[in-house]
Amino acid sequence: MSATHKPRGKWLALLCLLPFAVFFIAFQIAPLVWVALNSLNTPDGWGLGNFEKAFASKFYMQAVKHSLQIAFWSSLFGMLIAIIGSYSLRQVDSKLRDFVIAFSNMTSNFAGVPLAFAFIILLGFNGALTLLLIQAGLIESFNLYSKNGLIVLYTYFQIPLGVLLLYPAFDALRQDWRESAALLGAGTWAFWRHIGLPVLTPALLGTFVILLANALGAYATVYYLTTGNFNVLPIRIAAMISGDISLDPNMASALAMILVGLMAAITLVHQLLLRRSYHVPR
Amino acid sequence: MSRADAPGASLYHRAVVWLLFLILLLPLAGTLLYSLATSWSATILPDGLTFKWYLQLWGEPRFLKAFGQSLLVCFGALALSVVLILPLLFVVHYHFPKLDALMNVLILLPFAVPPVVSAVGLLQLYGSGPLAMVGTPWILIGCYFTIALPFMYRAITNNLQAINLRDLMDAAHLLGASTWRAAFVVVLPNLRKGLMVSLFLSFSFLFGEFVFANLLVGTRYETLQVYLNNMKNSSGHFNSALVISYFFFVLVFTWAANRLNRDKA
Amino acid sequence: MSFLSIQNLHKNYGSTAIFSDINAEIEQGEFVTLLGPSGCGKSTLLRCIAGLTEVNGGRILLGGEDLVPLAPQKRGIGMVFQSYALFPNMTAAQNVAFGLRMQKVGKAESAQRVQEALAMVELGDFAGRYPHQLSGGQCQRVALARSLVTRPRLLLLDEPLSALDARIRKHLREQIRSIQQELGLTTIFVTHDQEEALVMSDRIFLMNAGRIVQSGDAETLYTAPADAFAAGFIGNYNLLDAPTASRLLGRPLSSQVAIRPEAIVLGQGPISAIIRSHSLLGNIIRYRVDAGGVELLVDVLNRSADDLHANGHPISLDIAASAVKEVA
Numbered sequence: 098m099s100a101t102h103k104p105r106g107k108w109l110a111l112l113c114l115l116p117f118a119v120f121f122i123a124f125q126i127a128p129l130v131w132v133a134l135n136s137l138n139t140p141d142g143w144g145l146g147n148f149e150k151a152f153a154s155k156f157y158m159q160a161v162k163h164s165l166q167i168a169f170w171s172s173l174f175g176m177l178i179a180i181i182g183s184y185s186l187r188q189v190d191s192k193l194r195d196f197v198i199a200f201s202n203m204t205s206n207f208a209g210v211p212l213a214f215a216f217i218i219l220l221g222f223n224g225a226l227t228l229l230l231i232q233a234g235l236i237e238s239f240n241l242y243s244k245n246g247l248i249v250l251y252t253y254f255q256i257p258l259g260v261l262l263l264y265p266a267f268d269a270l271r272q273d274w275r276e277s278a279a280l281l282g283a284g285t286w287a288f289w290r291h292i293g294l295p296v297l298t299p300a301l302l303g304t305f306v307i308l309l310a311n312a313l314g315a316y317a318t319v320y321y322l323t324t325g326n327f328n329v330l331p332i333r334i335a336a337m338i339s340g341d342i343s344l345d346p347n348m349a350s351a352l353a354m355i356l357v358g359l360m361a362a363i364t365l366v367h368q369l370l371l372r373r374s375y376h377v378p379r
Numbered sequence: 380m381s382r383a384d385a386p387g388a389s390l391y392h393r394a395v396v397w398l399l400f401l402i403l404l405l406p407l408a409g410t411l412l413y414s415l416a417t418s419w420s421a422t423i424l425p426d427g428l429t430f431k432w433y434l435q436l437w438g439e440p441r442f443l444k445a446f447g448q449s450l451l452v453c454f455g456a457l458a459l460s461v462v463l464i465l466p467l468l469f470v471v472h473y474h475f476p477k478l479d480a481l482m483n484v485l486i487l488l489p490f491a492v493p494p495v496v497s498a499v500g501l502l503q504l505y506g507s508g509p510l511a512m513v514g515t516p517w518i519l520i521g522c523y524f525t526i527a528l529p530f531m532y533r534a535i536t537n538n539l540q541a542i543n544l545r546d547l548m549d550a551a552h553l554l555g556a557s558t559w560r561a562a563f564v565v566v567l568p569n570l571r572k573g574l575m576v577s578l579f580l581s582f583s584f585l586f587g588e589f590v591f592a593n594l595l596v597g598t599r600y601e602t603l604q605v606y607l608n609n610m611k612n613s614s615g616h617f618n619s620a621l622v623i624s625y626f627f628f629v630l631v632f633t634w635a636a637n638r639l640n641r642d643k644a
Numbered sequence: 645m646s647f648l649s650i651q652n653l654h655k656n657y658g659s660t661a662i663f664s665d666i667n668a669e670i671e672q673g674e675f676v677t678l679l680g681p682s683g684c685g686k687s688t689l690l691r692c693i694a695g696l697t698e699v700n701g702g703r704i705l706l707g708g709e710d711l712v713p714l715a716p717q718k719r720g721i722g723m724v725f726q727s728y729a730l731f732p733n734m735t736a737a738q739n740v741a742f743g744l745r746m747q748k749v750g751k752a753e754s755a756q757r758v759q760e761a762l763a764m765v766e767l768g769d770f771a772g773r774y775p776h777q778l779s780g781g782q783c784q785r786v787a788l789a790r791s792l793v794t795r796p797r798l799l800l801l802d803e804p805l806s807a808l809d810a811r812i813r814k815h816l817r818e819q820i821r822s823i824q825q826e827l828g829l830t831t832i833f834v835t836h837d838q839e840e841a842l843v844m845s846d847r848i849f850l851m852n853a854g855r856i857v858q859s860g861d862a863e864t865l866y867t868a869p870a871d872a873f874a875a876g877f878i879g880n881y882n883l884l885d886a887p888t889a890s891r892l893l894g895r896p897l898s899s900q901v902a903i904r905p906e907a908i909v910l911g912q913g914p915i916s917a918i919i920r921s922h923s924l925l926g927n928i929i930r931y932r933v934d935a936g937g938v939e940l941l942v943d944v945l946n947r948s949a950d951d952l953h954a955n956g957h958p959i960s961l962d963i964a965a966s967a968v969k970e971v972a
Contacts, residue, residue: 106558110474113466120463121528124521125488128500135503178399185395193393197400204403206583206629210607211622215406218413218615223420225409256403273729276696277787279716280723281794282746291742295733314493317589321608331495338502339594346503353496360491 136350147351157333157352163244164330165359168312171251176305178252179259186260187267198264205257209317216241216250217322242323250318255308262307266300299371306367310360330356407626414619432620442621445606452516452602453585456523457578463524464531465570469562472539473548479536486529494590497522501595514599522591527581534580538573542566572639579636583629647672647830648693648798653702655688662688663854666702670847673828675821677841680851681877686834689851690800693832694723706798717746722791723800726807728783730775736762736786737771743794761789764823781812788820792827799824799831805840817844838878842866850874867904871971875902880930882908882940883971892938893963902969905930905943910953913962919953935961 139146151157186194207215219226220241230236240246270293278288294301316331325332330352336342337349414432416425436442471478501522505512512518544566551561589604597605607621646669653666663685670676678686691697693704695716704711711719722743730739737758744754762768765785775783784804791799801820805813821844824831835841841848842862849859858870869875875883881902884892889901892915910931917935929951931942942961944951953959 107474110470113470117463117467120459120521120524121485124501125492125497125525127504128497129488129492131500131504132496135500178402181395182399185392185399188389188392189396193396197396200400201403203630203633204407206587206633207407207626209587209589210604211410211587211625212406214607214618214622215410218619219406219409225419225424226405253402253406256399260399271727271729273725273727274731276694276716277723277725277729277790278731278742279696280694280719280721281743281790282717283742284717287746291745292731292733296731310491314495316493316495317593317604320589320593321611324611331493334495334499335594338499346499349499353499357492357496360493 132350132353134350135347136354138347138350147348148355150348151351151355156328160328160330160333160352161355161359163328164313164356167244167247167251167329168309170248171255171312172305172308174248174252175255175259175308176263176301178256179263179304180301182256183260183263183267186264198260201257201260205254205261208254210321212254213250213318213321216253220246220249242327244327247319247322247327250322251312251315254315254318255312258311259304259308262304263300266297266304269296269300302367302370306363309363313356313360410619410622413616414623416616419616432614432616433624435617436620436624441601442606445601445603448516448600449586449603452519452523452600453582455516455520456527456585457581459520460524460527460531460581461574461578464528464535465567465574468532468535468539469544469566472536472544482532486532489525489529494522495594497525498591498594501591513595514597516596516600518595519591519600519602522595523585523588526585526588527577530581530584531574531577534577535570535573538570539566542569576636576639579632579639583633583636586625586629586632646670647674647707648832649703649705650689650693651703651705653689653692653704654700655685655692655697656700661854666854666856668849668856668859670830670832672830675824675831675833675844675846677833677835677845677848678851679835679838679841679848679877680857681836683853684851685854686851687802690723690802690832690834693798694721694800695719719798720796721798721800722794722796723802724784724787724791724804726803728775728780728787728807730783730786730790732775735772735774736767736778736789739775739786740790740793743790747794757793758789761793762786764792765789765819779812780808781816784808784816785819788823792823792829797830799829801831801833803834803836805835806837813840820844842878850877852877868969869902869971872900872902875969875971880905880941880943884938888938889968892935893968897968897970899970902971903940903963903967905941907964907967908940908942909962909964910942910944910959913960915961915963917959917961919955919957919959921955922953933959933961 136147137143137145186197216224218224220239221227222241224241227236227239227241231238241250274292275288278292283291314331316335319327319329319332320335323332325336334349334352334356337345337352412425413419415428415430417427417429417431419425467482471482501518502513504510505518512521547565547569548558548561551565552558556564587604588602589608592602592605593608596602598609601609603625607618607625610618610621648668648670650666650668650670654664655662666689678689680686688697692699693711695711695714699712702712706719706721730736731742734742740758740761741754744757749757758771759768762771765788767782767785767789770778770782770786773782775786778786784807787804804820805816808816817840820833823829833841833844842865845862847859847861848865850857850865852873858865858874860868865874865878869878869881872883875881881904884901884903886897886899886901890897894914915935917933917940920932920934920939922929922931924946927946929944929946931944931953933940933942940961946952
């Protein structure tokens with residue numbers, strides 16, 4: 098079909114792509130390239146000096162460790178809650194279901210600074226929920242501003258994203274698989290073990306990876322909560338470029354590349370695991 | 380209806396869903412209550428209720444300025460996005476369908492690359508020199524365009540595929556219209572729904588954006604989120620009213636997007 | 645005592661009754677078809693027998709044992725679904741082996757039985773394929789093998805051929821029937837396709853709006869429909885009300901009648917008619933004739949050019965008294 102178009106038409110069409118390309122390169126590609134290049138820009142010339150310094154530094158490695166721990170636990174808990182929630186959502190009547198899903202999507206707009214603020218009210222040192230839990234004797238104290246507090250906070254904003262991603266995945270589980278498995282002698286547990294979970298595994302893995310990436314890159318929430326004082330990678334990176342004490346864009350670039358590298362590594366592991374597990378072609 | 384679920388099971392499922400709802404509602408409810416409280420310190424419930432915080436908020440010029448500036452930047456970014464993305468979509472899907480695969484990879488970049496990382500490069504590239512725009516709303520508009528891109532590209536692509544672009548254009552050509560005319564008169568009106576939905580969704584996302592706003596512009600062009608951050612040390616009640624006002628505003632927009640989506644289906 | 649006995653079965657959905665008071669007796673080794681239009685309750689009845697849908701009253705006795713309180717896992721029933729329901733994460737062999745796995749059958753025995761089952765449906769070479777690599781007909785055959793390998797006492801098939809194209813449907817029809825006969829397996833088959841029912845079954849239960857309207861073998865159902873619905877559903881009966889039929893046949897009749905199109909003889913007889921139109925259905929020519937204001941369908945075997953009459957041509961008809969069935 099396109100063979101009938103005159104070559105002039107094609108060049109005109111390509112010209113229409115130009116404005117988009119200019120803006121996309123300017124605001125998305127160029128910064129990334131700058132970061133990649135200047136991560137290799139050390140005081141002693143071009144090389145891996147920044148990375149060596151980063152890996153040798155206890156402080157920076159703590160940032161990496163904290164980032165990974167918070168990302169892992171919040172993604173895990175968030176996903177578990179999302180799985181249980183999504184499965185039940187499929188079983189309730191459509192009015193309730195549509196309402197809760199719409200509400201979940203709306204609360205995902207609440208993430209970032211407003212969410213951190215809301216959590217301070219609820220779970221800060223004098224927060225209503227903190228006091229309630231202490232009075233009920235369930236906990237002795239709760240420090241929202243610690244790593245565990247951050248895990249709770251991050252878990253919270255992972256839930257709507259998890260539900261959004263997992264709810265359609267349960268669509269893939271057909272009712273007649275359940276029925277034919279039952280007639281062949283499989284109870285509930287056997288069904289999930291042999292059929293349900295294996296079929297869901299690609300979606301579960303994919304969701305987990307997305308949640309991990311979401312948590313690793315999160316900045317606003319932790320920044321507002323701890324005024325930039327908690328040691329995670331995004332905070333470290335931002336601290337080195339925003340005119341605080343230590344301005345070092347090259348070091349920041351190196352840390353940024355480490356962050357991107359972590360996310361790339363996670364994606365790679367995800368792809369490898371997918372290949373080994375069962376894959377449904379759509 | 381199916382034997383697989385005993386009657387007790389549906390009670391369990393309803394309970395789980397309600398529990399999920401409550402968990403999601405809690406921070407919002409807490410903030411709402413705080414915004415309506417006269418004072419609420421180390422007790423489980425507030426001392427009294429009042430609207431005075433909202434009145435104070437909406438009478439505060441700095442808040443109104445931040446609100447307006449947020450709106451300006453978001454609308455500006457969306458306008459830029461429409462102008463850039465619509466021609467892109469048309470050209471890709473009509474002339475170079477193979478590019479769609481490349482585009483699908485490219486639009487992953489705003490998701491795959493955290494804003495903090497881009498901010499490092501952006502500050503250096505546009506901080507000084509001929510392209511200096513750090514500290515101005517222009518750099519925000521540019522960055523927000525990259526954020527809106529994935530939403531808009533995917534939504535309108537789905538729309539384009541649903542209306543079968545090639546057949547529509549062929550029919551228009553046979554009836555005598557030039558490609559330009561056909562694009563404007565025939566294709567564009569059919570993209571209305573996809574465009575509207577993605578605009579509303581992108582707006583909700585952009586309105587709550589903080590990273591770029593804080594790192595690249597900060598107080599020099601204070602958006603609502605930056606304002607919220609800067610007001611951190613003032614009254615918690617005032618901040619609550621601020622948060623609820625922000626959320627309510629975004630809620631109306633998301634509700635509009637949902638309504639549109641349902642009309643489409 | 646028959647092998648499968650359904651007694652006073654009730655099923656409601658909310659306040660509507662899907663069926664109330666269904667009774668049926670099925671002998672061991674019989675191939676029975678539940679035939680009827682969409683919504684008549686045949687699939688629901690099948691699912692009740694399988695235990696996938698709860699019943700609201702009545703008993704289902706299989707070999708003397710009431711199935712109603714039993715979970716589907718414990719009923720010893722095999723079922724083939726319209727949508728195949730093959731587990732996508734398992735190969736054909738693993739799918740077939742699943743039931744044996746649930747029964748905790750040993751690996752060696754299981755492998756052998758799986759092989760035999762797949763050979764029975766002529767898919768021995770496809771054991772390692774996944775469902776997405778198989779065609780619709782192949783999937784259905786794997787589903788059949790899967791339900792047979794566990795040696796069930798009863799086999800249920802819920803419109804298994806509806807999703808397949810005509811050629812495969814015919815082939816599978818024969819295969820299912822021959823396997824069933826070879827194994828002597830009691831089988832209930834659900835379909836809305838009367839040709840399938842007539843070809844495959846020992847007995848047919850014709851259902852409408854939650855009732856069993858008529859039950860009998862293919863010949864009985866076809867030649868002696870019990871009521872107007874049955875006559876309208878099976879074959880292409882000419883249904884005439886009493887006064888019209890009386891006028892046409894020249895003798896008084898007290899009820900509605902049904903006349904088979906192939907029972908009307910063209911070219912001789914006392915009734916005069918005009919040919920309105922005809923359609924060529926391969927080996928049959930189907931005429932629409934107007935016999936004094938009464939429209940009739942007449943089927944004639946397409947033996948030669950002599951059998952083809954032009955439209956508008958006058959023709960005479962003969963309808964034997966035995967061809968006129970009185971229906972309620």
